[in-house]
Amino acid sequence: MTRPVVSAATPPWTALVALALLASTAPAQVQVHAGPNQRLPVGQTLTRLAGKVRNLSPLSFWVADGDGATEDKLLQWHDQTGLTSVGPLTDGAGKTYGWPSDFEEIQGVVYGIETFHKKLCTLDANTGVCTPVGGTQKYSRLFGLSYDAQNDKLYGVDQSSRKLLTFDRTTGAATVVLTLPSNFTDIRGIAYSGGDGKVYFCDDATETLQRVDPSTKVVEHVLDLNDGPDAKVDEIEFHAGALFCSYRSFDPATALWSMQLARIDLVDQIAIPYGPVIPDCSAHSLLIRSVPEIVRWEQVAGPLPAHLVDKSDPTTPVRFDAPGRYVFELRASTFSRVRDSDQVIIVIEHGPIQPPGSGATPPRTTK
Numbered sequence: 001m002t003r004p005v006v007s008a009a010t011p012p013w014t015a016l017v018a019l020a021l022l023a024s025t026a027p028a029q030v031q032v033h034a035g036p037n038q039r040l041p042v043g044q045t046l047t048r049l050a051g052k053v054r055n056l057s058p059l060s061f062w063v064a065d066g067d068g069a070t071e072d073k074l075l076q077w078h079d080q081t082g083l084t085s086v087g088p089l090t091d092g093a094g095k096t097y098g099w100p101s102d103f104e105e106i107q108g109v110v111y112g113i114e115t116f117h118k119k120l121c122t123l124d125a126n127t128g129v130c131t132p133v134g135g136t137q138k139y140s141r142l143f144g145l146s147y148d149a150q151n152d153k154l155y156g157v158d159q160s161s162r163k164l165l166t167f168d169r170t171t172g173a174a175t176v177v178l179t180l181p182s183n184f185t186d187i188r189g190i191a192y193s194g195g196d197g198k199v200y201f202c203d204d205a206t207e208t209l210q211r212v213d214p215s216t217k218v219v220e221h222v223l224d225l226n227d228g229p230d231a232k233v234d235e236i237e238f239h240a241g242a243l244f245c246s247y248r249s250f251d252p253a254t255a256l257w258s259m260q261l262a263r264i265d266l267v268d269q270i271a272i273p274y275g276p277v278i279p280d281c282s283a284h285s286l287l288i289r290s291v292p293e294i295v296r297w298e299q300v301a302g303p304l305p306a307h308l309v310d311k312s313d314p315t316t317p318v319r320f321d322a323p324g325r326y327v328f329e330l331r332a333s334t335f336s337r338v339r340d341s342d343q344v345i346i347v348i349e350h351g352p353i354q355p356p357g358s359g360a361t362p363p364r365t366t367k
Contacts, residue, residue, distance in 0.1 A: 030055050030293050034330040034344035035314075042349045045321070049344065051314030051330040053295050059275050060289035061261055062125070063235075063246055064089065064100040067280045068256075072098045074128055077261075077275055078289075087128030089114075097121070097130045102189065102235055103287040104145040104154065110287070111169065113142045113156055120156075120172045134172020139163070143284075144190035144235065146199065155199055155214075159187050164199060164212065178217045184210070189235035189286070191243060200243065202233045209233075209264070223269045234259070235286035240334040244291075246283035247271070259283035263291075293332040293339050300343070302326035323348040 035050030058079035066073045066085060073087035089097040099115040103123060110123040112130055118137040121130040139158035145167075146155045154167045155177075162180040167173070180187070186205040193200060198211040202225065209222040225233050230250040237244050243264045250257050258279045262271040274291065297311045303324035310316045314330060326348070331341040 030057065030332045030339050032295075032330050032332050032340040032342045034328065034342035037345040037347075039347045040320075040349065042323075044348070046317060046319050047346065048315055048317045049297065049308075049328065049330075051297070051342075051344070053293075053314055053330070053332055056292045056295075056332070057290045057334075059261075059291055061275070062103065062285070062287040062289065063259060063278070063281060063283040064103070064285040065098065065282060067282055070280065072096050074100075074123075074125065075278065075281060076125075077278065079275075083276075083278060086125060089123075089128045089130055091117075091121075091132060092129040100130075100285045101143045102145040102156075102285045104147050105287060106147050106149075106154070106169070111145060111154065112285070113145050115142050115284075118142060120167050132172070133167075133169065137172070137174055139165070139174065143187060144201070146190045146192040146237070148192045148194070148197075150194060153192075155190060155192055157187050157190050157201065159185075162187065164190075164214070177214050178212070180212065181219060188232060189237075189245070191236040191238050193238050193243075195238075195241060200236060200238075202236050202245070204232050209236075222266065223264075234283050236264075237286050237288055239288040239291060241336040242291075242334075244274070244286070244288055245271070246286040248281075248283050256280050257282050261286075261288075291334070293334055295330070295332050298329050298331060300327045300329050306346075318346070320346075320348050323350045 031054040033052045038047055040047055060078045062074060062076050064074045066075050070085045072089055073085040076084050089100055097114045101113045101115045103110050103112045110125060112121045112123045114121060120133045123130050141159035142156055143159045144157050154169055156165045156167055162184055164177040165174045166177055183206060184203040187201050187203050190199055190201045198213050200211045202209050207225045207227055209225055210219055211222055212219045227233055232248045233245045234248045235246045245262055245264055246259050247262050248257055248259045258277050259281045260277045261274045264271050295312055297308055299306055304322045306326055307319040308316050326346040327343055329341050329343045332339050
């Protein structure tokens with residue numbers, strides 16, 4: 001049985017666990033230092049690693065639109081500045097773009113899809129002005145955008161007709177790729193994966209995540225979302241090879257929607273929250289600017305496996321069951337790619353092993 005990804009019975013995730021703006025969120029150059037080498041005296045079994053990680057990338061993402069005071073606005077979260085808003089979103093001539101269903105950044109230009117007015121547009125993230133690309137689309141409920149960079153294809157989907165589309169970024173013209181099965185009546189978002197060449201889509205009617213091959217038109221079930229009646233996986237996006245979503249939940253007591261960014265682990269079929277819960281927000285759109293690197297220790301050599309208390313803590317305690325030479329590597333990675341790493345050597349001198357807390361002297365550093 002597929003394990004649930006989302007539950008609406010509890011607060012979000014507790015059951016699971018303008019070019020100037022674009023340039024400001026460029027990935028940081030993360031730096032990893034594994035700390036000094038150590039030589040432990042005879043019998044000592046416990047020490048603490050002394051790793052350091054500097055300049056982690058910030059968590060930065062955009063959603064739209066807000067509710068209440070931020071209605072029709074672009075909301076921007078950044079670890080350094082918190083939550084800010086831009087807008088309201090308009091066409092620059094007074095027409096409000098009140099249903100921004102997604103944004104996608106392509107070569108420094110942010111494209112958007114607006115459902116009320118059935119428009120493809122470009123977004124000035126400094127002012128909230130949306131410039132239409134081409135005329136009004138004939139499709140009544142356009143949802144989601146996703147870009148296949150290798151083949152230069154901008155995908156979208158029409159919720160009413162279930163048609164997967166591609167858009168011409170110069171004229172705005174839409175071309176039908178395929179029609180999705182009739183049971184998917186509430187498709188909320190799409191995300192193209194360069195890893196397998198397929199378009200993933202989330203459907204709230206079936207509460208599932210699916211994927212389709214644009215060439216063969218074969219649809220495959222990926223996992224059950226199980227988000228319940230008062231929640232939605234509203235939009236999805238692949239970033240650095242990992243799948244993220246904007247998870248939106250409704251509180252009947254306050255009659256307010258809120259959202260939280262999360263990463264969907266496609267292997268373990270769980271969702272991992274990122275950043276804060278943003279209240280009073282209908283997160284139809286999602287555009288991820290950057291996410292922090294994952295920091296983790298790995299043992300790469302040693303006579304026996306060592307016991308690291310917390311592999312994600314650069315200064316984790318570590319315990320040994322045998323003397324010898326141990327090598328540990330501290331890595332900072334973006335899911336599939338290691339951004340920086342460094343190694344440390346721990347030497348346990350030969351002799352009888354003493355249990356922790358038996359009065360062993362502190363380790364001597366050798367580096």
